[in-house]
Structure formats: structure tokens, C-alpha cells
Amino acid sequence: MRFVALAFSLTLCPKPLMRPTAIETEIGQIPLQNCLYNASGARCTTGEELDSLARAPTGAVLAKSATIAYRKGNPKPRYRDIPFGSINAMGLPNLGIDFYLDYAAAFSAEKPLFLSVAGLTTAENHTLLKRIQKAAGVGAVELNLSCPNIPGKPQTGYDVAQTEHLLQGVFAFYDKPLGVKLPPYFDRVHFDQMAAVLNRFPLAFVTCINSMGNGLHIDVERETASLKPKGGFGGIGGLYAKPTALANVNRFYKLLDGIPIVGCGGVQTGTDVFEHILCGASAVQVGTSLMKEGLACFTRLGEELQSLMREKGYVRVADFKGKLKSL
Numbered sequence: 620m621r622f623v624a625l626a627f628s629l630t631l632c633p634k635p636l637m638r639p640t641a642i643e644t645e646i647g648q649i650p651l652q653n654c655l656y657n658a659s660g661a662r663c664t665t666g667e668e669l670d671s672l673a674r675a676p677t678g679a680v681l682a683k684s685a686t687i688a689y690r691k692g693n694p695k696p697r698y699r700d701i702p703f704g705s706i707n708a709m710g711l712p713n714l715g716i717d718f719y720l721d722y723a724a725a726f727s728a729e730k731p732l733f734l735s736v737a738g739l740t741t742a743e744n745h746t747l748l749k750r751i752q753k754a755a756g757v758g759a760v761e762l763n764l765s766c767p768n769i770p771g772k773p774q775t776g777y778d779v780a781q782t783e784h785l786l787q788g789v790f791a792f793y794d795k796p797l798g799v800k801l802p803p804y805f806d807r808v809h810f811d812q813m814a815a816v817l818n819r820f821p822l823a824f825v826t827c828i829n830s831m832g833n834g835l836h837i838d839v840e841r842e843t844a845s846l847k848p849k850g851g852f853g854g855i856g857g858l859y860a861k862p863t864a865l866a867n868v869n870r871f872y873k874l875l876d877g878i879p880i881v882g883c884g885g886v887q888t889g890t891d892v893f894e895h896i897l898c899g900a901s902a903v904q905v906g907t908s909l910m911k912e913g914l915a916c917f918t919r920l921g922e923e924l925q926s927l928m929r930e931k932g933y934v935r936v937a938d939f940k941g942k943l944k945s946l
């Protein structure tokens with residue numbers, strides 16, 4: 620009888636929610652049933668979008684970067700699919716922190732909800748985090764040090780001293796899981812300098828990378844830029860960003876003293892996910908592919924990753940995480 624019950628549960632039953640999967644992972648202390656989830660900014664601003672992400676086969680739901688007040692964002696067109704990726708100059712359109720806190724308090728999916736915070740000043744970031752610290756239902760916060768689209772506001776992550784000052788202020792009061800999202804770096808010394816600062820703080824994770832800031836895409840027929848805001852300058856995502864993303868994941872994986880890395884940038888296939896993990900990512904976010912393909916990308920990417928893992932004889936993410944070999 621017991622055998623029959625077991626056979627039934629193994630063959631006919633839908634997967635119990637907590638059954639281990641080949642692509643489960645953890646970001647430090649945070650367990651995820653699936654190593655894939657959405658990048659902040661991609662289809663994650665409204666309640667409907669967040670509900671859809673909560674139902675998708677992902678390990679977490681990450682909300683759009685929030686400011687204290689609702690922001691309409693920049694004039695449209697402010698996002699474009701382009702041949703090998705995307706360009707955006709959204710300008711932080713979001714519903715304001717109250718909306719995301721209310722959403723978190725009511726969130727009941729079997730996966731964590733992460734909030735993203737992008738205050739335009741140090742004081743605004745502190746206010747946002749003080750509000751989140753008191754709130755229920757927030758699995759972790761991704762502090763955005765890398766929004767490239769606010770005229771007059773440089774990306775904090777390109778200023779090492781400013782980043783240190785901000786994190787000192789934050790960790791003076793914030794004691795819940797908090798990670799940072801970095802811009803891409805292109806110089807070995809900049810990796811070293813930023814890693815030295817990050818290692819001074821109890822970060823739950825570091826996400827590499829945000830979009831490559833201030834690219835320009837041209838609409839040749841109209842002889843204009845493809846985007847309206849900022850003279851057409853916008854953050855570049857997708858395949859254009861993949862080699863830079865992998866370099867940032869791998870460099871920070873080596874330089875950070877055990878702070879988990881979340882990879883982001885250029886994930887179009889399960890092989891891309893595998894490469895991020897091989898470079899050291901504990902989990903992998905999907906931005907441009909989610910914009911282009913919709914939620915179906917997660918089923919496809921998960922299947923492609925698992926089929927590559929089977930081919931290579933890997934049973935779990937930990938079998939190849941960070942195991943990039945030297946030639």
C-alpha cells in the first residue's frame with residue numbers, strides 16, 4: 620500500500636511545491652526553488668505584472684525600482700527592442716513605495732518577493748529603507764546603484780566614495796537582507812576598488828550588471844534616435860551586454876569575500892544561464908528576453924538549462940557554480 624502511494628506520488632501527482640529541482644539554488648541564506656527570476660524593470664511595475672510574475676516558473680519576484688512618490692517616467696518612446704537586445708531610457712516610472720509595500724503585505728506566492736529601491740538622493744534611499752525595514756512580506760531588497768536614465772543624476776556605482784558613504788548610512792540602521800545592483804565596470808582597477816568597498820558591508824548579494832548606460836540606437840529611415848528622452852541615449856541590454864555581464868559576474872565572484880552574485884545581462888538561452896552560473900552567479904535575472912518574449916521565456920530557459928545540465932552530467936546548480944576553468 621505504501622509502495623502504491625509512493626509510486627502514485629512520483630508518477631501522477633503534480634510536483635509538490637517544495638520538491639527539490641535541478642535548478643533550485645540559494646542566494647546566501649535565501650533559498651530559491653528556481654535560479655531564474657526577472658530583472659527589475661522588466662514587466663514588474665504594476666500589480667497585474669507582479670501577479671503574473673508570481674505565477675511564472677521563477678524563483679522570486681523582483682519589483683520595479685521604487686522611489687518615495689509615484690513617477691510617470693520619461694516621455695515615450697522610452698523603450699525599444701533592437702536587433703541584439705534593447706535600449707531604454709524609462710526614467711524610473713513606478714507606483715511609489717506605498718504601493719509596493721501594500722503589495723508585499725498581501726503577497727502569498729510560494730516564493731520570495733524582492734523590492735528594488737532607487738532613491739534619487741542618499742536621504743531618499745534612507746527613507747525608503749526605513750519604511751521597508753518596518754514592513755512585512757519583503758524577502759530582500761536590491762538597492763539600485765546604477766540607474767543611468769535620470770538627467771543630472773550620475774550612477775552611484777561609478778563613484779566609489781559615494782557608494783561607501785551610502786552603504787555606511789544604510790547599514791547603520793538596516794538589518795534585513797539587502798543587496799546592491801551594480802553598473803557594468805570595464806577597468807580592472809574599478810573592479811578592485813568597488814569590491815574593496817563592498818567587502819566592508821554585510822551584503823546579502825551583489826547583482827551584476829545593470830544595463831550598459833548611454834548607448835545610442837538610430838532609426839535610419841527617420842534619421843532620428845530611436846528613443847525620445849535624453850537625445851536618444853539609453854541603457855543597453857540583451858546580447859550586447861552579455862560578455863561584459865559575464866566578466867563582471869566572474870570578477871566580483873573572485874573579489875568578494877563570499878557575497879553571493881546574481882547574474883544579469885544577455886540571457887537569451889539556457890546556455891547563457893549556464894555561463895552566468897559557471898562564472899559564479901548563484902541566481903540569474905532575465906530582462907530583455909522577458910520584454911521580448913514575455914513570461915514564456917522562463918519555461919523555455921529552465922528547460923534549456925536542465926537539458927544542458929543533463930548532457931553534461933550535472934545534477935544541481937552547485938555542481939558547476941563558479942567552476943569556470945582556466946585554459
Ligand code: DHB
Pocket residue numbers: 660684707708709710711712737763765766767768829830854
Ligand atoms: C531605470 C533604468 C535602470 O537601468 C535602472 O536600474 C533603474 C531605472 C529607468 O530608467 O526606469
